Amino acid sequence: MTAGERPPGADDLDRSPVDLDSLRYDDRGLIPVITQDAENDEVLMMAWANREALERTVAEGRMVYWSRSRHELWRKGDTSGHVQHWQELLVDCDADVIVARVHQEGAACHTGERSCFFRSLR
């Protein structure tokens, strides 16, 4: 896109990094995390995180989610060995969704499939 084709105001767009306090958590204190394979760009899974899960994700270099069913932090891979080492954490324009680009050990899905998205919508 050349400069003349840019939408008005595009130059003013704030592309600066977002900190954990600037994220918009929902009324449960959660934010959706889309986990994408950094090697082949496949979408592996979607899960939820709270602020503490994201703090630990950032600090530990691997994905930590919040389990809505177990009501506890979920360090992905602690039980299965299927650890996700993140390469890049991205935030959307509204600061209410995260994309984590990861190096996946083994399968992301509890079924044993590499990605949770192995079925089509009819």
Add this chain to the structure above:
Amino acid sequence: MTAGERPPGADDLDRSPVDLDSLRYDDRGLIPVITQDAENDEVLMMAWANREALERTVAEGRMVYWSRSRHELWRKGDTSGHVQHWQELLVDCDADVIVARVHQEGAACHTGERSCFFRSLR
């Protein structure tokens, strides 16, 4: 993966297509939709759909979401021209998240960026 390395029960995994009535909508009747560029696999955005939005998505061949702020169906591109023609609609193992692989006209993001995920998490 060879047969001997498969996790127990993997052969019994149900990979059959999922219909709209078998999806697990949340307590607002919504399901998250991850929209991915079918051409370069970039994650473009995440939005929400209800059953009617998905019915129209399937019927019209283009993405229709539910706008949580405007409380109405949102036919992506009606205002902006940035229509999303879907190529494939995928459902996750729990049937509570959708991945839509689309051909994006113009920009997915209201800022004019092609993807909503143009910032990093600090």
